[in-house]
Amino acid sequence: MKIPDSVSDEKALYLSDIVPTAYHAVWSADVQEGEVIGVWGLGPIGLNVCQWLRNVFKAKRIIGIDNVPARLELAQKHWGVEPINFDTDKDIVAKLEEIVPGGLDRSIDCAGFRYAKSMLHKVERAVGLETDTSEVLNEMIRATKKFGTISLIADYAAYTNHFLIGAIMEKGLRLIGCGQAPIQRHWDQCLEHIVKGEFDPTIILTHRFPLEQCVEVYQRFDKKEASIMKTYINTKFTGPAAPGTPKLSNVNDA
Amino acid sequence: MQMKKDDILGHECIGVVEKVGPTVTKVKPGDRVVSSFNIACGKCDYCKKKLFTSCEAANNSSVMDELYGHRIAGVMGYSHVSICLYLTYCIKYSSIFLVPWWFLWCSSRIWPYLVWQY
Numbered sequence: 276m277k278i279p280d281s282v283s284d285e286k287a288l289y290l291s292d293i294v295p296t297a298y299h300a301v302w303s304a305d306v307q308e309g310e311v312i313g314v315w316g317l318g319p320i321g322l323n324v325c326q327w328l329r330n331v332f333k334a335k336r337i338i339g340i341d342n343v344p345a346r347l348e349l350a351q352k353h354w355g356v357e358p359i360n361f362d363t364d365k366d367i368v369a370k371l372e373e374i375v376p377g378g379l380d381r382s383i384d385c386a387g388f389r390y391a392k393s394m395l396h397k398v399e400r401a402v403g404l405e406t407d408t409s410e411v412l413n414e415m416i417r418a419t420k421k422f423g424t425i426s427l428i429a430d431y432a433a434y435t436n437h438f439l440i441g442a443i444m445e446k447g448l449r450l451i452g453c454g455q456a457p458i459q460r461h462w463d464q465c466l467e468h469i470v471k472g473e474f475d476p477t478i479i480l481t482h483r484f485p486l487e488q489c490v491e492v493y494q495r496f497d498k499k500e501a502s503i504m505k506t507y508i509n510t511k512f513t514g515p516a517a518p519g520t521p522k523l524s525n526v527n528d529a
Numbered sequence: 530m531q532m533k534k535d536d537i538l539g540h541e542c543i544g545v546v547e548k549v550g551p552t553v554t555k556v557k558p559g560d561r562v563v564s565s566f567n568i569a570c571g572k573c574d575y576c577k578k579k580l581f582t583s584c585e586a587a588n589n590s591s592v593m594d595e596l597y598g599h600r601i602a603g604v605m606g607y608s609h610v611s612i613c614l615y616l617t618y619c620i621k622y623s624s625i626f627l628v629p630w631w632f633l634w635c636s637s638r639i640w641p642y643l644v645w646q647y
Binding site for chain 2: 459
């Protein structure tokens, strides 16, 4: 799509994926104004989901679940997200019941199948008894209120064990697979919110690296080092950095 | 499904249009543009319903047909999904013969992770 002159490269770039994908997750979950929403996983998608929920969909309360302090702090600072660190609060469901008695209106999974916590799931994945862990799913199933909605924007590959299907039926939960986001469907809407200043994709932008260092960038991002949340990769064609965005740096010094 | 020379990784990109083909009407050379990560024809039944990531014309791989029942649209930078490919083989040719290979394949992927965790 063509980018208006008033929108910087840094604000426009993420219309490729994460901005409309996060919008699609909230839109698919059919979030209504004044609701209480849980967001599992505060990577780039989860953080953008929080911003859509706060600024545009007008959620009353947003609970963010992650174990990276910098991400929890950023979500709390900018969008009033109530943080739960699953390293310190091992029982997420009990913690949620404590702060949101009765359960969440809707839960959005931005974490995915890779992050097995229990030894059981780690072993089952290792020996090929399952490809995906159901732990996040089951936390959401138990923490969401009766007749609430669970939507999955995180990716899942194939099969999982120990899935709490009984609660899906008995509690009347709506389990929604968002699908890969149909970007072009939400493009104009997302751009409009960016132009109006209701959504700023550069808040989560933490680093800018040269294209030549992509391998090292992926490695450090994968290990969640250097507080890398979202990067901007400079090529030889990239123009000057927009004011307020990260300056070009060397990934080994980050 | 192996990566090939000159494959382009990543799928969030921005740039300036240099040339357009004769049927392109929405952008012209010199325009600053952003591209979507997904590929869609704009003409099939799914695209007409704005379900662009279900486009029926933008993915020539049958891998997902086997595993998921249907295939979704093509996605830039993610055209080689090895986990799905392997599972598809296992399901299609499900025989005990493949089990040791499946085990080795999984172990080789997961062991480094377990070692790193503990």
